[in-house]
Amino acid sequence: MVEIALPIMVNEQIEDKKLIKQIAKGNEQAFEMLYQRHSKKLFGYAFHILKNKQTAEDVLQETFLTIWQKANTYRGEGRVVAWLFGITHNLALKAYNQKSTESIPETYPTTQNIENQITTQILAEHNKHLLNQAMQQLTVEHRTILQLVFYEKMSMNEVSQICQIPVGTVKSRLNYAKQVLKGVITREGITMEEIHE
Amino acid sequence: MNNHEKINQLLPFYNTQQLDQKQMQEVQTHLKTCSTCQQDLEFWQTINQSIQVENTTSTPSLSPEIFTQISAKIYQRPTIQEKFNRFSQILKTQFQLIRKEIWPASFLVLLIGFVITVMFEFEPFFYAIAPLVSAASISVLYNRQNDPAFELVLSTPVSQLQILLIRLFIVFSYNSILVFLFSASLSLIYSTKVFSPLLFEWLAPMTFLSILGMTLSVILNSENAIFISYSVWLSKYIFHIDEIKDLSTGLYKASQFFWNSPQLIFVVSAVLFIILLIYIKQDPGKNISTTKPLTF
Numbered sequence: 001m002v003e004i005a006l007p008i009m010v011n012e013q014i015e016d017k018k019l020i021k022q023i024a025k026g027n028e029q030a031f032e033m034l035y036q037r038h039s040k041k042l043f044g045y046a047f048h049i050l051k052n053k054q055t056a057e058d059v060l061q062e063t064f065l066t067i068w069q070k071a072n073t074y075r076g077e078g079r080v081v082a083w084l085f086g087i088t089h090n091l092a093l094k095a096y097n098q099k100s101t102e103s104i105p106e107t108y109p110t111t112q113n114i115e116n117q118i119t120t121q122i123l124a125e126h127n128k129h130l131l132n133q134a135m136q137q138l139t140v141e142h143r144t145i146l147q148l149v150f151y152e153k154m155s156m157n158e159v160s161q162i163c164q165i166p167v168g169t170v171k172s173r174l175n176y177a178k179q180v181l182k183g184v185i186t187r188e189g190i191t192m193e194e195i196h197e
Numbered sequence: 198m199n200n201h202e203k204i205n206q207l208l209p210f211y212n213t214q215q216l217d218q219k220q221m222q223e224v225q226t227h228l229k230t231c232s233t234c235q236q237d238l239e240f241w242q243t244i245n246q247s248i249q250v251e252n253t254t255s256t257p258s259l260s261p262e263i264f265t266q267i268s269a270k271i272y273q274r275p276t277i278q279e280k281f282n283r284f285s286q287i288l289k290t291q292f293q294l295i296r297k298e299i300w301p302a303s304f305l306v307l308l309i310g311f312v313i314t315v316m317f318e319f320e321p322f323f324y325a326i327a328p329l330v331s332a333a334s335i336s337v338l339y340n341r342q343n344d345p346a347f348e349l350v351l352s353t354p355v356s357q358l359q360i361l362l363i364r365l366f367i368v369f370s371y372n373s374i375l376v377f378l379f380s381a382s383l384s385l386i387y388s389t390k391v392f393s394p395l396l397f398e399w400l401a402p403m404t405f406l407s408i409l410g411m412t413l414s415v416i417l418n419s420e421n422a423i424f425i426s427y428s429v430w431l432s433k434y435i436f437h438i439d440e441i442k443d444l445s446t447g448l449y450k451a452s453q454f455f456w457n458s459p460q461l462i463f464v465v466s467a468v469l470f471i472i473l474l475i476y477i478k479q480d481p482g483k484n485i486s487t488t489k490p491l492t493f
Contacts, residue, residue: 047257171206
């Protein structure tokens with residue numbers, strides 16, 4: 001599987017770098033091509049953080065405006081997609097923090113009421129749904145790392161680059177997420193087999 | 198950290214095959230004998246599956262008109278109101294990011310200069326202090342190692358140059374207002390006639406040393422910028438010592454000519470400013486590290 005995927009990934013990287021170079025020169029076609037290639041993933045990532053379609057689309061717009069204006073600052077280090085995710089990450093977290101100061105939506109339980117959430121909501125849910133709910137108990141910083149690792153298939157260094165945190169912090173956040181999620185599973189007396197069912 | 202802990206931390210990336218070949222093999226070997234890591238790998242597999250399902254089912258489709266909206270924004274010229282709003286927003290952000298100690302430090306040094314000037318009735322002391330305060334505070338505006346502004350550069354359509362100029366504008370304005378007020382106070386104590394000469398005495402050197410400090414801090418670093426700016430300013434006074442004056446009459450005359458010609462000082466400042474603009478414009482991303490974490 002790895003042997004087949006690797007050349008495609010390398011080609012994609014070269015293509016992306018070419019597109020960024022063209023965008024830096026003001027090439028509109030290259031810009032549209034980059035949008036077609038990555039907009040869905042970036043939107044999905046922003047949506048995962050914000051849980052709001054409109055705000056996630058606003059973030060996507062800002063992301064591509066930034067790419068258009070800052071393509072000349074891309075230094076060619078690492079994959080282009082990691083650079084794009086870094087921009088989206090910053091803008092989405094900024095929007096998330098603004099949103100958080102305005103109001104805390106019901107779907108985002110605060111850490112203080114985790115216990116209540118677990119007893120009143122999660123117990124009534126299906127086991128798989130319980131795990132998703134448990135993930136919502138994590139802070140946005142921990143959830144984004146899980147998203148980047150498992151859904152976006154980013155490497156450890158890329159996660160560090162996107163979130164602008166040291167590699168050690170990536171590891172410690174993953175460890176913390178593991179402890180919290182395992183804690184919920186253990187407390188609810190659910191086995192991995194039951195979740196898989 | 199022992200080998201088990203090291204391998205255990207790699208398991209999420211082993212699960213997604215994002216390790217290099219050597220690491221993949223190391224994990225594989227360790228997994229054969231470690232039941233804890235086997236359980237953790239199973240846990241991460243579950244999390245992985247759960248995230249895949251959650252993302253596939255819950256992510257809405259992206260509206261098709263978004264690209265058209267982005268294109269419209271790119272080609273649309275911003276209105277004066279939009280430009281003003283953007284300027285205000287950057288101004289506000291940068292004001293918060295500038296090192297807080299600049300404000301009381303500049304004020305205190307000028308206050309001390311003012312008090313000494315009044316106590317000893319020696320106005321040149323104040324002339325000497327004012328440009329130095331400005332040069333020092335502007336030299337520390339730009340911290341090439343850990344500057345939170347770079348995060349802004351990364352995530353918004355604001356350039357490093359814009360950020361630098363806005364900071365220069367904020368601090369230079371603050372210093373100018375301070376020196377203006379102290380000069381006005383001095384002129385009230387002595388006579389109103391003193392005000393204009395006072396103003397011109399510091400304005401040109403303050404502009405020059407500020408731009409020199411900023412240029413050097415961008416090209417070199419803050420410490421060297423302050424040292425060189427102070428040395429340049431000191432050269433104005435050092436030639437008043439007879440022994441040094443006798444050593445090099447030519448340099449003494451050149452120094453006197455330069456510091457006594459406000460027009461020339463402004464021209465040199467303008468040249469330095471152009472050099473600064475070209476330097477940053479040519480390599481806007483030079484000091485922005487996307488891989489190095491930012492510390493605040």
